[in-house]
Amino acid sequence: MAKNIVLLPGDGIGPDVVASAVRVLRKVLQDRDVHVEFSHHLLGGIALDQTGSPFPPETQAAVRAADAVLLGAVGGPKWDVGPGHLRPEAGLLALRKALGVYANLRPVKGHPRLVGASPLREDVAAGVDVMIVRELTGGVYFGERERGTDERGERFARDTMYYSEAEIRRVVRRGFEAAQLRRRKLTSVDKANVLDSSRLWREIVEEMKHDYPDVTVEHALVDSCAMQLVTRPRSFDVIVTENLFGDILSDEAAVLTGSIGLLPSASLGDGPGLYEPIHGAAPDIAGKGIANPLGTILSAALMLRYSFGMDDAASHIEEAVHAVIDRGVRTADLVSQGASGTSGNGYVSTTEMTDAVLAQLSQPRANSSAADPATKAAR
Numbered sequence: 001m002a003k004n005i006v007l008l009p010g011d012g013i014g015p016d017v018v019a020s021a022v023r024v025l026r027k028v029l030q031d032r033d034v035h036v037e038f039s040h041h042l043l044g045g046i047a048l049d050q051t052g053s054p055f056p057p058e059t060q061a062a063v064r065a066a067d068a069v070l071l072g073a074v075g076g077p078k079w080d081v082g083p084g085h086l087r088p089e090a091g092l093l094a095l096r097k098a099l100g101v102y103a104n105l106r107p108v109k110g111h112p113r114l115v116g117a118s119p120l121r122e123d124v125a126a127g128v129d130v131m132i133v134r135e136l137t138g139g140v141y142f143g144e145r146e147r148g149t150d151e152r153g154e155r156f157a158r159d160t161m162y163y164s165e166a167e168i169r170r171v172v173r174r175g176f177e178a179a180q181l182r183r184r185k186l187t188s189v190d191k192a193n194v195l196d197s198s199r200l201w202r203e204i205v206e207e208m209k210h211d212y213p214d215v216t217v218e219h220a221l222v223d224s225c226a227m228q229l230v231t232r233p234r235s236f237d238v239i240v241t242e243n244l245f246g247d248i249l250s251d252e253a254a255v256l257t258g259s260i261g262l263l264p265s266a267s268l269g270d271g272p273g274l275y276e277p278i279h280g281a282a283p284d285i286a287g288k289g290i291a292n293p294l295g296t297i298l299s300a301a302l303m304l305r306y307s308f309g310m311d312d313a314a315s316h317i318e319e320a321v322h323a324v325i326d327r328g329v330r331t332a333d334l335v336s337q338g339a340s341g342t343s344g345n346g347y348v349s350t351t352e353m354t355d356a357v358l359a360q361l362s363q364p365r366a367n368s369s370a371a372d373p374a375t376k377a378a379r
């Protein structure tokens with residue numbers, strides 16, 4: 001049966017980068033005789049404009065019936081004036097909730113030719129390859145909260161960090177599984193010297209590690225981890241952590257490579273996976289045809305790996321992106337961020353970058369990941 005991929009292009013540069021990823025998906029799936037059906041649906045500002053809701057019922061039904069969902073980005077200044085529940089971002093949160101995606105995976109991998117784009121010194125930034133697994137549907141963002149005034153007339157506010165054993169186990173399992181596909185090291189990040197929820201988290205990781213004897217486990221306090229991410233980022237393989245800590249650490253990790261347009265993400269639960277680049281709708285460059293599509297193309301690769309079990313096809317796309325960057329093909333963001341190796345003086349458009357990836361996919365592969373454990377471990 002054909003795979004059913006729901007596309008949510010969204011706003012700003014979202015439609016451009018999603019169109020690029022679809023071209024790449026079509027090629028790798030066709031080359032492997034896998035049938036796929038794509039359907040476009042509304043999310044975010046465009047959905048608000050056309051239906052009055054940022055996550056309309058028609059889109060809700062479509063994502064629930066999907067095998068996987070590919071999202072561009074939502075938002076823009078036009079919609080920044082509405083009340084909270086009538087903003088594009090509310091659609092995004094409702095989408096994640098509807099899909100029950102409790103684990104957010106963000107691989108952050110630098111390319112040797114782009115190391116100059118990192119805010120870190122080159123000798124620190126070179127070779128960064130870390131995957132953050134963030135819990136996405138629990139913790140303090142979803143716990144009980146209260147605002148009030150006490151008996152002395154002072155205002156107070158309270159947010160609760162709550163985790164059940166099952167919530168911790170399912171995301172930690174994702175962390176172990178991700179580590180098994182990479183360099184087999186898992187860093188569990190918490191604040192166990194202060195928080196009970198963290199002590200439970202740590203206890204559960206200790207219990208679960210016996211099921212994954214091939215993975216080396218270490219525990220780090222979140223403050224120390226934040227420091228080490230910028231002082232010795234190469235020491236990390238997979239980091240697994242709760243929602244709030246993961247929110248902060250994944251943004252910190254994202255800047256290590258210096259190229260926001262390059263980074264993909266996968267959000268996984270027990271139903272369809274949600275795949276999206278980490279960048280936003282970039283209203284400053286929307287409609288100019290210069291957005292970097294690689295973050296979305298790499299998100300499509302994650303879809304093949306995690307939703308369809310097509311590891312080799314995913315690696316093929318990753319290798320093609322790597323090769324294109326190696327050849328010096330650059331979108332404007334990569335040029336302006338000081339990355340080296342630009343071909344000529346200029347930069348290519350979104351479409352030309354996608355053409356370059358497609359052309360690369362038609363070339364014989366230098367080394368197949370299936371046959372090359374080193375390439376696989378580098379993921």
Ligand SMILES: NC(=O)c1ccc[n+]([C@@H]2O[C@H](COP(=O)([O-])OP(=O)(O)OC[C@H]3O[C@@H](n4cnc5c(N)ncnc54)[C@H](O)[C@@H]3O)[C@@H](O)[C@H]2O)c1
Binds near residue numbers: 089279
């Ligand atoms: N997941 C999402 O949909 C998501 C995430 C973040 C922000 N947003 C929304 O997007 C809008 C803009 O937010 P922002 O400016 O803070 O973040 P942004 O990621 O959209 O843009 C930040 C900067 O990076 C550049 N940039 C981002 N992606 C790029 C790409 N693929 N190629 C080239 N350059 C790229 C932009 O031009 C801009 O200069 C806001 O409405 C925000 O709420 C949405």
